[in-house]
Amino acid sequence: MQTERQIQIIEESIKLIALKGIQGFTIKNLSKAIGISEPAIYRHFESKTAILVAILDSFKEMAGMMSSLPFDEEQPAVEKIAFIFFRMLDVFTEQPTIIPIVFAEEIFKNDNMLKEKINEIQNLNLQKIETIIEQGQEAGNVRQDIDKSSLAIIFLGSFRLLIKRWDLNNYNFDLKEEGTKLVNSFKLIL
């Protein structure tokens, strides 16, 4: 369980990284953002790395929730995939600060444990989509001339690029609109 202060530290850390990059994520900047002294941070996390671990764990939890959505098996793959992506669009529009972290694995290249965690999260998402496509191909509602793994990479990859561009261009277009356009393209492709 996390205390209120711990949650606050995690949230401010995410904001800091989103805004200033991993190099701007210092205990000094963090404590300033929260309004307590630097050593006070260490009453709630034993190290800076521990904060990063907590951030990634919260992301993993989120990814886990996303990938364990209880779908009606009868539903065509197109619908399931559209549902997942729309859900993600909601999450990112509500909390745009997580984008640079979720999609920037290189940030954690320093630490092997963190790198592993990021990789796990990515695989979780990719596999979920692959499974849905597989089921669709078996049920005959998804084209079979393209491999399920290729289709999964195509969907997730293009979705990631769209979201990253939205972030990089200071949210200057309507993500939900463009996202819907993209997902509709997915429907035409499947």
Add this chain to the structure above:
Amino acid sequence: MQTERQIQIIEESIKLIALKGIQGFTIKNLSKAIGISEPAIYRHFESKTAILVAILDSFKEMAGMMSSLPFDEEQPAVEKIAFIFFRMLDVFTEQPTIIPIVFAEEIFKNDNMLKEKINEIQNLNLQKIETIIEQGQEAGNVRQDIDKSSLAIIFLGSFRLLIKRWDLNNYNFDLKEEGTKLVNSFKLIL
């Protein structure tokens, strides 16, 4: 024009960033990798930022070359796009160290000028592909029910994800093989 030493510094910097992340890119690490003292670096670049600028400029030059390939106008869009992606596959297999930099804009979030440069490079690539698709749609050899911008994002996005995964998984699969598979899927989609 760049001296031999400057080129060496740029190359070692890229390697360092690829291996240790932006936080591992320090003048100390750099000078150690090259085998000279720290102040000697400053005989060749006036600051650390100047090195990063030189790196991005070399990438931009590369992207410019890629996007100014003289295509036979008669050629169908599929062929042009396949050609570009195969070319990129070659570049990345030869120099895998550039991957984490080319595809990790967040690294440069600190500095606005660097951020701009990265954005420019990305737009260059995206626009080139969009133009090719547009020509293909006009010539009637590309489907018209999906917007050219969506198609461009789909191709570039999935390609990026594939390459990033190759990097993140320590090059443990055959990139050219998987890349060819993906490009063949593009052909089926177009």
Add this chain to the structure above:
DNA sequence: ACAAAGTTAGTTAATGTTCGCTAACTTATG
């Protein structure tokens, strides 16, 4: 009921290390 003991969450001051970078000097080269 109440004082002693312990916990929590903060403070200021200071630790050793690393950062990018500079000054002053030396060596190698044409």
Add this chain to the structure above:
DNA sequence: CATAAGTTAGCGAACATTAACTAACTTTGT
């Protein structure tokens, strides 16, 4: 002999973290 390219020594600033202490609560023993 002048210039380019290196050296050693050291700068101030920032880094993550620790030490020592304190005020405000909570728990415990009688």
